[in-house]
Amino acid sequence: xxxxxxxxxxxxxxxxxxxxxxxxxxxxxxxxxxxxxxxxxxxxxxxxxxxxxxxxxxxxxxxxxxxxxxxxxxxxxxxxxxxxxxxxxxxxxxxxxxxxxxxxxxxxxxx
Amino acid sequence: xxxxxxxxxxxxxxxxxxxxxxxxxxxxxxxxxxxxxxxxxxxxxxxxxxxxxxxxxxxxxxxxxxxxxxxxxxxxxxxxxxxxxxxxxxxxxxxxxxxxxxxxxxxxxxxxxxx
Numbered sequence: 001x002x003x004x005x006x007x008x009x010x011x012x013x014x015x016x017x018x019x020x021x022x023x024x025x026x027x028x029x030x031x032x033x034x035x036x037x038x039x040x041x042x043x044x045x046x047x048x049x050x051x052x053x054x055x056x057x058x059x060x061x062x063x064x065x066x067x068x069x070x071x072x073x074x075x076x077x078x079x080x081x082x083x084x085x086x087x088x089x090x091x092x093x094x095x096x097x098x099x100x101x102x103x104x105x106x107x108x109x110x111x
Numbered sequence: 112x113x114x115x116x117x118x119x120x121x122x123x124x125x126x127x128x129x130x131x132x133x134x135x136x137x138x139x140x141x142x143x144x145x146x147x148x149x150x151x152x153x154x155x156x157x158x159x160x161x162x163x164x165x166x167x168x169x170x171x172x173x174x175x176x177x178x179x180x181x182x183x184x185x186x187x188x189x190x191x192x193x194x195x196x197x198x199x200x201x202x203x204x205x206x207x208x209x210x211x212x213x214x215x216x217x218x219x220x221x222x223x224x225x226x
Contacts, residue, residue: 004153009151033214040219040220041217041219041220042115042201042203042217042218042219042220043154043201043215043217044217045214045215045216048214088153088154090154098144098156098159098169099156099215100156100170101146101153101154101155102153103151103152103153104153
């Protein structure tokens with residue numbers, strides 16, 4: 001059983017569309033991170049959210065941490081082909097401890 | 112260029128053979144990690160080290176061992192490889208400070224196939 005679930009598993013959209021991907025758990029996390037991974041490379045950190053209800057923006061990407069710190073969402077506005085990749089969420093169960101990763105959402109943005 | 116290097120890039124290995132995956136970082140990070148990535152399962156932590164000279168078990172440690180003789184190097188050894196260890200292996204490092212969340216920097220990965 002996965003501690004972190006991500007949905008959808010796969011998403012294929014046209015350039016310019018908006019999308020939201022979700023990261024859900026029954027566990028509470030002290031922080032949650034989002035990574036993007038491109039084929040043949042390691043994941044790269046996009047953002048860390050720490051406070052329940054926190055919203056962070058990174059250009060066209062908006063990240064939200066749920067009030068109860070059990071879930072998170074990533075919203076992309078006007079998706080571009082360069083957004084294509086595997087999006088991974090990772091939750092930290094206790095401060096200073098190791099992260100657990102979700103299975104990822106594979107996004108394909110078609111020109 | 113600063114970062115993490117892994118070797119080899121890929122390897123095909125006969126079952127029962129011993130194999131060491133190498134990982135070196137030049138960022139002077141105190142913490143290092145080994146993950147395996149399998150389709151549909153995401154990244155799973157194998158072993159970690161919060162500082163040179165110490166190691167700990169992650170979620171899936173069986174069949175793997177690590178050592179941390181110095182800050183820069185964190186090799187992962189498969190003593191007797193089995194087909195279920197076929198995976199992509201990622202090494203990561205972070206500037207870990209107890210009580211603070213940490214950004215992990217990942218290497219490019221090693222693709223291992225055990226036949």
